[in-house]
Amino acid sequence: MEKLQLQAPAKVNYRLDVLGKRPDGYHDLRMVMQRVGLCDEISITLSAAPGIRVTCGKKGVPDGPGNIAWRAADVLLKLSGKEVGIDIAIDKRIPVAAGLGGGSSDAATVLMGVNELLGLGLSDQRLMEIGVKLGADVPFFIFKKTALAEGIGDQLTAMESMPSLWVVLVNPGIHVPTAWVYQNLILTEKGPATIIRGSYSSAAEVAELLSNDLEPVTCGKHPLLNEVKDMLLTAGATGSLMSGSGATVFGIFEDEAVARKAAADIAAARGWFAEAVQTL
Numbered sequence: 001m002e003k004l005q006l007q008a009p010a011k012v013n014y015r016l017d018v019l020g021k022r023p024d025g026y027h028d029l030r031m032v033m034q035r036v037g038l039c040d041e042i043s044i045t046l047s048a049a050p051g052i053r054v055t056c057g058k059k060g061v062p063d064g065p066g067n068i069a070w071r072a073a074d075v076l077l078k079l080s081g082k083e084v085g086i087d088i089a090i091d092k093r094i095p096v097a098a099g100l101g102g103g104s105s106d107a108a109t110v111l112m113g114v115n116e117l118l119g120l121g122l123s124d125q126r127l128m129e130i131g132v133k134l135g136a137d138v139p140f141f142i143f144k145k146t147a148l149a150e151g152i153g154d155q156l157t158a159m160e161s162m163p164s165l166w167v168v169l170v171n172p173g174i175h176v177p178t179a180w181v182y183q184n185l186i187l188t189e190k191g192p193a194t195i196i197r198g199s200y201s202s203a204a205e206v207a208e209l210l211s212n213d214l215e216p217v218t219c220g221k222h223p224l225l226n227e228v229k230d231m232l233l234t235a236g237a238t239g240s241l242m243s244g245s246g247a248t249v250f251g252i253f254e255d256e257a258v259a260r261k262a263a264a265d266i267a268a269a270r271g272w273f274a275e276a277v278q279t280l
């Protein structure tokens with residue numbers, strides 16, 4: 001039967017301001033979110049045998065109903081009322097529990113893919129409403145543009161203009177559960193919020209935007225991450241920051257060769273995951 005082969009990209013947070021805690025326990029945020037060209041490969045196949053089957057085979061990622069991609073397919077299959085089977089195979093390239101949004105991106109990609117395969121005709125807006133119930137970052141990956149994300153991360157406004165940059169992602173094998181980071185965040189009174197413009201035109205301008213209120217929480221537990229940030233700056237990054245709840249640290253570069261050399265040198269010196277990718 002029908003099959004789709006799709007790519008689910010990772011994201012980095014150029015900025016993450018925590019504005020306060022909500023009565024439901026979630027936090028109100030103000031973020032700038034950017035997709036990057038490190039992708040999970042996802043194949044979705046319709047079959048005659050009813051049921052949803054998800055295989056990933058990556059340590060730390062559940063197969064079956066524990067996988068967020070399974071839950072995404074389940075919502076749409078139930079909504080369709082159809083008696084078909086959905087087989088999903090995930091080739092996981094994005095580090096897991098790393099602040100790169102891999103699970104959320106897989107879920108968003110499955111929502112968009114199953115919508116197409118089952119001919120449901122749901123709008124992106126409707127898919128985003130369904131997606132936010134699976135994870136706060138899911139709507140961003142359906143939006144598909146660099147975004148100012150507010151609320152819990154689901155109220156999205158497209159940035160007017162952002163430069164195309166090289167981003168070096170470094171993960172020293174540290175996995176951090178997002179819920180733990182928010183639980184250990186100490187909210188402090190802050191001065192007036194920095195203005196976030198709609199347009200940024202260079203790595204130097206984006207570097208001024210780089211800031212993440214979750215960084216002290218994760219770096220407090222894993223001080224090695226401060227060293228990773230410095231390694232990226234020494235290797236020529238215009239700026240470096242931890243992404244999301246961590247523990248991936250990224251550096252931004254204008255020059256491809258410098259970015260590729262930084263990633264290769266860090267991977268060779270320390271044996272860590274280090275890759276140079278482009279912003280999408």
Ligand SMILES: C[C@@](CO)(OP(=O)(O)O)[C@H](O)COP(=O)(O)OP(=O)(O)OC[C@H]1O[C@@H](n2ccc(N)nc2=O)[C@H](O)[C@@H]1O
Nearest residue numbers: 025026027099100101135136137152178179182244245246
């Ligand atoms: C920190 C961020 C930044 O982009 O990304 P990651 O580092 O996870 O990639 C996001 O806010 C993560 O969003 P997402 O990963 O979708 O979160 P969810 O699965 O919905 O929530 C996991 C847990 O994080 C906490 N949470 C999440 C979002 C939010 N705005 N406030 C919160 O307090 C809640 O305790 C929730 O139970």
Ligand SMILES: Nc1ncnc2c1ncn2[C@@H]1O[C@H](COP(=O)(O)OP(=O)(O)O)[C@@H](O)[C@H]1O
Nearest residue numbers: 060067068096097098099100101102103104106
């Ligand atoms: N398809 C999936 N990809 C990655 N992680 C998944 C997936 N489905 C469920 N998970 C679980 O979700 C947790 C968060 O994963 P991930 O989305 O990679 O991290 P982050 O929220 O830091 O971006 C992991 O502990 C993992 O076990």
